[in-house]
Amino acid sequence: MSNETVYWEDVPEGMEIPPFVRKTGLMEWNRFAAANEEHFEYHMDHVAGKAMGFPNAIGMGNLRFAYLNNLLEDWAGEQGRVKVVGCQYRGMNLEHDTLTCWGQVIRKFVENGEHLVELHIGVRNQKGEETAPGRGVVVLPSREA
Amino acid sequence: MPDISEVIQELRAQIGKEYGHRTSLPVDKSAIRLWAIGTRWPEPPKRLYWDEEYARKTPWQGIIAPPGFNPFAYHVDEERMQGPSTYGLLRTGEGNRGINAGGEATYHAPIRPSDVITSVSKIVEVSDLKTTRLGPSVFVITETRWTNQKGEVVRVYRGMGMRY
The missing domain is CATH 3.10.129.10 (Hotdog Thioesterase)
Incomplete structure (x- = not known):
């Protein structure tokens, strides 16, 4: 987590932002289930996950979505804000996966007075498989403002 | 069928x-704190999401919920x-x-x-x-x-x- 303010003017297109990384398993899933009231047996119980054909319990898509929020939020800082976060669920989050949420700047623009940065984002597992590709937009502070 | x-x-x-x-x-503030913990663990939650005194000094001027917070749980x-x-x-x-x-x-x-x-x-x-x-x-x-x-x-x- 960085506390340094990132200004819109200082961000080049193509730049990769610092990743947000989590190793996930029952400890992470149960804590998220408690926050989101997302208590499904296949997220909490290995027997239920195995019954669905997975090696063990599986993680929530919503948790990966929340991690993508964190990725952008950490970068934008408290002087900026997250405006858009989205992803498609393409792969599962299995137990002990190390998820790396990544982002790369694809466009900078100004709209309605807001200094905006659009990014490709996603969630890769430790095998390098992209499990949740998507898009984000953040508002950054401007040196002109 | x-x-x-x-x-x-x-x-x-x-x-x-x-x-x-x-x-x-x-x-509820506790629900915001719980969300901030559940989405960031094992790192601690950000102060903006639980410390009113700290949050007042940010551009948000008070505690807010993290983006993505679900107000319909429970x-x-x-x-x-x-x-x-x-x-x-x-x-x-x-x-x-x-x-x-x-x-x-x-x-x-x-x-x-x-x-x-x-x-x-x-x-x-x-x-x-x-x-x-x-x-x-x-x-x-x-x-x-x-x-x-x-x-x-x-x-x-x-x-x-x-x-x-």
């Missing part, structure tokens, strides 16, 4: 009609889940099983403690019949809009579901 083309017809007939109205209970004040969300779900068989294929949230006004959030959804698009790994399938795009007690838009979510 209905086949998926019937389900597609039913879903298309509902495009643009509102369904799934929900109103939250007033958002009971809602009013729940009238009617309309297309129930289409097909009361039956079994083709077109009535669903998976969450993804979505995109646009955040507007932040959620603050004591806010009361109202949610309403509509179907915006229903694909033609597709064949996926799971068999005959259809993709449904829905839009869910959250507003606060002042009528400000808080979040608009475009979700993509797949039925098969």
Whole structure:
């Protein structure tokens, strides 16, 4: 987590932002289930996950979505804000996966007075498989403002 | 047993009609803190989400909920889940099983403690019949809009579901 303010003017297109990384398993899933009231047996119980054909319990898509929020939020800082976060669920989050949420700047623009940065984002597992590709937009502070 | 083309017809007939109205209970600071912990553990939650004194000095001028916070967990004040969300779900068989294929949230006004959030959804698009790994399938795009007690838009979510 960085506390340094990132200004819109200082961000080049193509730049990769610092990743947000989590190793996930029952400890992470149960804590998220408690926050989101997302208590499904296949997220909490290995027997239920195995019954669905997975090696063990599986993680929530919503948790990966929340991690993508964190990725952008950490970068934008408290002087900026997250405006858009989205992803498609393409792969599962299995137990002990190390998820790396990544982002790369694809466009900078100004709209309605807001200094905006659009990014490709996603969630890769430790095998390098992209499990949740998507898009984000953040508002950054401007040196002109 | 209905086949998926019937389900597609039913879903298309509902495009643009509102369904799934929900109103939250007033958002509690503890729920915000719990969300901040549950989405960031094992790192500690950010001070903005639990320390009022700290949060007052930020541009937000007080505690806000993290983007993505769900104000509808653990009971809602009013729940009238009617309309297309129930289409097909009361039956079994083709077109009535669903998976969450993804979505995109646009955040507007932040959620603050004591806010009361109202949610309403509509179907915006229903694909033609597709064949996926799971068999005959259809993709449904829905839009869910959250507003606060002042009528400000808080979040608009475009979700993509797949039925098969």
